[in-house]
Amino acid sequence: MSDNDDKIYHCPLEATIDLIDGKWKCLILWHLGNSVLRFGQLQRMMPAVTQKMLTQQLRDLERDGLLKRQAYAEIPPRVEYELTELGQSLLPILSSMCDWGTHYLTARGQMAACKGFIPDYPIKERKA
Numbered sequence: 001m002s003d004n005d006d007k008i009y010h011c012p013l014e015a016t017i018d019l020i021d022g023k024w025k026c027l028i029l030w031h032l033g034n035s036v037l038r039f040g041q042l043q044r045m046m047p048a049v050t051q052k053m054l055t056q057q058l059r060d061l062e063r064d065g066l067l068k069r070q071a072y073a074e075i076p077p078r079v080e081y082e083l084t085e086l087g088q089s090l091l092p093i094l095s096s097m098c099d100w101g102t103h104y105l106t107a108r109g110q111m112a113a114c115k116g117f118i119p120d121y122p123i124k125e126r127k128a
Helices: 012-020 025-032 039-045 051-063 091-107
Strands: 067-072 078-083
Touching (some): 025 051, 025 067, 025 078, 039 051
16 A cells, blocks of 8 residues: 555645656656566666665555566566556656756757657557
C-alpha cells in the first residue's frame, strides 16, 4: 500500500507532482520507457545518482505502483525493472517535459546532453 493512499490532495496536479517529485524519479521513468532494465543499466544512464538514492527512488516508484520490480533467484542475483501500465501513462507527460526542456535550453543557447527513451506511441501492450 502506498503512503500516498492516505494523503488528501486539493488538486490533481499536486498528486502528480507528489508521485514524480525529486531529481531522479522522472529520469528513471523516462529511461525505463518501454524497456526492461536492470539496476546497473539504470545507474550507468544516470552516473551522478548514488546507489543509495537510486535504490530509494526505485522503491518509492514501486510502492506507488509506477514500476514493477522482478527479482530472479539466480547467482549472481538479477533484478529487473519495468513500468506498470500506470507508469506508462506518464510517458506522454514526460515527453512534453522533455520537449519543453529542449526549447528552454535552445533559447538559452545550451544543448541538451541527455539521450534516452524515444516515445513509440501508442505504448506497447503489457503482459498481464
